[in-house]
Amino acid sequence: MNDQWTDRLSEYVDGELANGERGALEAHLATCAACRGAVAELRQVVARARSLEDRAPQTDLWSGVAKRIGAGQVVDIRSRRFSFNVPQLIAASIALVLLSGGGMWVALRRPATPSGTRIVTPRPDDFTMNASADRQATRIWTGRTDAAIADLQEDLQRNEGRLDTATVRVVRENLALIDRAIGQARAALDADPGNAYLNLHLADTMRRKLELLRRINAIAAAQS
Amino acid sequence: MPRQVLEVTLTADSVAADAALAASGDASAFERLYRAHVNRVHSLVRRMLDADEADDLTQDVFVRAWDKLSTFRGESAFGTWLHRLAVNVVLARRKTLGVERGRFHSGENPLEGVSGRRETPEISMDFEEALANLPDGARQVFVLHDVEGYRHEEIAQMLGVVPGTSKSQLHHARMALRRYLDR
Amino acid sequence: MLTTIAAAVLATLAPMQGETDTTIAVPAGASLSVNNFGGAIVIHTWTQNRVKVHAEHGSRGSIEASLVGTTLTIKAGSRHGSPSVVDFDITVPAEMALNLSGTYTEIEVNGSKAAITAETVDGSIDVRGGSGNIMLNSVQGSVTLADATGRIEVNSINESVELSNVSGQIKAETTNGDVTLWGIKSSSVEATTINGDVEYEGTITDAGTYTFTSHNGDIQISIPEGANVTLTVATANGDIDASFPLPFRGTREKHRYTFKLGTGSARMEAESFQGDIELRRPAEMREHQKEKEKDKDHEMEQEEP
Numbered sequence: 001m002n003d004q005w006t007d008r009l010s011e012y013v014d015g016e017l018a019n020g021e022r023g024a025l026e027a028h029l030a031t032c033a034a035c036r037g038a039v040a041e042l043r044q045v046v047a048r049a050r051s052l053e054d055r056a057p058q059t060d061l062w063s064g065v066a067k068r069i070g071a072g073q074v075v076d077i078r079s080r081r082f083s084f085n086v087p088q089l090i091a092a093s094i095a096l097v098l099l100s101g102g103g104m105w106v107a108l109r110r111p112a113t114p115s116g117t118r119i120v121t122p123r124p125d126d127f128t129m130n131a132s133a134d135r136q137a138t139r140i141w142t143g144r145t146d147a148a149i150a151d152l153q154e155d156l157q158r159n160e161g162r163l164d165t166a167t168v169r170v171v172r173e174n175l176a177l178i179d180r181a182i183g184q185a186r187a188a189l190d191a192d193p194g195n196a197y198l199n200l201h202l203a204d205t206m207r208r209k210l211e212l213l214r215r216i217n218a219i220a221a222a223q224s
Numbered sequence: 225m226p227r228q229v230l231e232v233t234l235t236a237d238s239v240a241a242d243a244a245l246a247a248s249g250d251a252s253a254f255e256r257l258y259r260a261h262v263n264r265v266h267s268l269v270r271r272m273l274d275a276d277e278a279d280d281l282t283q284d285v286f287v288r289a290w291d292k293l294s295t296f297r298g299e300s301a302f303g304t305w306l307h308r309l310a311v312n313v314v315l316a317r318r319k320t321l322g323v324e325r326g327r328f329h330s331g332e333n334p335l336e337g338v339s340g341r342r343e344t345p346e347i348s349m350d351f352e353e354a355l356a357n358l359p360d361g362a363r364q365v366f367v368l369h370d371v372e373g374y375r376h377e378e379i380a381q382m383l384g385v386v387p388g389t390s391k392s393q394l395h396h397a398r399m400a401l402r403r404y405l406d407r
Numbered sequence: 408m409l410t411t412i413a414a415a416v417l418a419t420l421a422p423m424q425g426e427t428d429t430t431i432a433v434p435a436g437a438s439l440s441v442n443n444f445g446g447a448i449v450i451h452t453w454t455q456n457r458v459k460v461h462a463e464h465g466s467r468g469s470i471e472a473s474l475v476g477t478t479l480t481i482k483a484g485s486r487h488g489s490p491s492v493v494d495f496d497i498t499v500p501a502e503m504a505l506n507l508s509g510t511y512t513e514i515e516v517n518g519s520k521a522a523i524t525a526e527t528v529d530g531s532i533d534v535r536g537g538s539g540n541i542m543l544n545s546v547q548g549s550v551t552l553a554d555a556t557g558r559i560e561v562n563s564i565n566e567s568v569e570l571s572n573v574s575g576q577i578k579a580e581t582t583n584g585d586v587t588l589w590g591i592k593s594s595s596v597e598a599t600t601i602n603g604d605v606e607y608e609g610t611i612t613d614a615g616t617y618t619f620t621s622h623n624g625d626i627q628i629s630i631p632e633g634a635n636v637t638l639t640v641a642t643a644n645g646d647i648d649a650s651f652p653l654p655f656r657g658t659r660e661k662h663r664y665t666f667k668l669g670t671g672s673a674r675m676e677a678e679s680f681q682g683d684i685e686l687r688r689p690a691e692m693r694e695h696q697k698e699k700e701k702d703k704d705h706e707m708e709q710e711e712p
């Protein structure tokens with residue numbers, strides 16, 4: 001089987017033919033069983049490719065990797081060539097917080113020492129003064145917290161009906177209060193992205209919003 | 225207390241958390257990431273190159289990922305980032321192997337060609353084996369496009385060919401693999 | 408009228424008048440759970456092993472009481488599905504643990520020597536006494552706690568939180584109100600608010616941790632002479648003012664300063680985004696407080712016709 005269309009069949013299957021060509025090929029397919037068969041088989045090959053399963057390596061390769069990265073040894077953070085900064089620590093802490101449902105905010109104040117390494121307390125001059133990297137790192141953890149907050153706000157909207165109007169008003173006022181505080185903290189942080197205190201303060205304030213939403217949702221849910 | 229939290233089962237969020245921790249030097253977090261992604265990376269490397277090199281290259285990928293973790297900004301999923309890094313490692317290796325750019329087969333059935341690796345092509349092969357026996361160019365295009373989902377424009381750039389070549393190589397690979405669908 | 412209610416028997420008490428008076432014998436170590444919707448819950452204590460319940464509920468209302476195991480549960484009953492408004496005045500053994508909740512409910516406790524949990528949405532909480540786990544939560548009301556000891560968590564959202572003469576592990580939080588901690592003996596204190604001031608007058612013990620935060624308000628802390636504390640003070644827009652020399656031997660970065668007083672054993676953080684941070688000696692703070700109270704009295708006098 002080898003007609004003028006054979007070599008274009010994959011493009012057809014992938015939807016890459018222009019309208020005119022596609023029409024012409026489809027007209028051909030109507031009359032050519034061999035090409036029709038080929039198209040069906042090509043589609044099966046694609047499907048098979050997509051369903052290929054990943055296989056594990058036959059030996060465990062981790063020990064080789066571990067040796068090469070120096071895992072399990074004492075690592076002086078300052079010797080690693082990356083910008084070890086507060087926003088990254090907070091990103092890790094926030095991720096932990098959102099995982100555990102809010103019980104781990106202690107980590108923000110006393111950064112947990114990851115197992116297997118010893119962190120030498122970084123001094124301000126050790127921080128690389130890379131404002132845009134810091135801003136990006138902040139965007140990451142605030143992004144995650146914002147997502148968690150948005151989820152809870154949706155929950156609250158659904159549950160609001162169970163609370164009386166006065167309580168709803170008070171809750172909204174306090175959420176607005178916290179939002180203003182968050183706005184101010186963000187503005188300050190944007191002007192000074194790597195600043196440890198401002199990062200922590202923004203994180204704290206966002207946490208307060210998360211906790212307020214959680215608490216009100218719990219109260220609303222408990223109302224019959 | 226933090227250690228208890230670290231023993232959660234793997235979810236998208238915990239992958240992100242582990243990436244952040246690993247970026248700041250936590251090797252246990254990196255090991256969890258390794259465990260979660262090694263099969264995928266190894267399979268990619270094996271299909272793109274070959275089984276002999278897959279082990280070494282897989283380790284190379286993870287070592288490089290460890291070094292480069294500080295540049296992972298979390299804007300895409302960690303798996304996607306790692307995957308792209310693996311592809312880059314494979315492509316770099318491909319260059320050092322001295323694969324000629326010109327050696328793309330245009331014959332009807334590449335598997336019948338001289339560059340087949342098996343000495344006894346009569347033995348029935350399963351799909352993955354057949355894939356491994358495709359010539360390098362066709363196989364790599366097929367893996368990148370149909371298995372890994374890259375587009376022709378991207379593949380062309382990665383492999384240093386024009387998109388047209390990528391398309392025709394893909395077609396040849398698919399046509400050759402048709403026969404090994406049911407194995 | 409003395410009524411003994413057997414275990415697991417639910418009794419509904421609904422006499423003709425809008426009041427109920429009943430006394431229930433309880434075993435030693437029993438706990439009390441009161442669930443109200445609207446109205447007050449007022450708790451007094453005595454040394455008897457009985458619980459005396461006085462409830463005012465209007466002719467339509469009723470209360471329900473049941474003793475299951477060692478928990479005595481008292482609820483405002485509802486007729487025809489709608490919750491009733493009941494004012495409870497309950498006298499309990501001092502050692503009886505208390506679990507008090509309501510929605511439009513003021514909660515008041517006097518003289519307890521036991522663990523207390525009190526939750527309300529629209530109502531203030533006022534507790535004198537308490538020992539062990541103490542958790543007080545209101546949304547719209549103020550929360551005050553005095554003469555208590557134990558693991559303490561006190562929260563409001565829209566009003567202030569006030570602790571006096573309290574010892575133990577303390578966490579006090581509100582969003583739109585002040586947090587005032589006086590006469591505190593603790594080595595673990597956390598006090599936060601967003602829109603309000605924070606005041607702390609209490610011990611600073613070696614190896615203790617103390618955290619005071621606000622967004623808009625001032626933070627005033629009493630630092631006794633001879634305190635050993637590593638003090639980190641941070642503010643974005645406010646001033647830092649101490650009545651004694653601060654040995655600047657610590658680290659400094661923008662907006663945040665660390666000082667080491669004495670051996671630096673305790674750790675304290677005082678942070679306000681926009682407010683001032685004031686560090687005073689205890690005597691000063693007490694003077695200041697007395698003057699504030701005099702002014703308040705003065706104002707009140709002037710308001711009288």
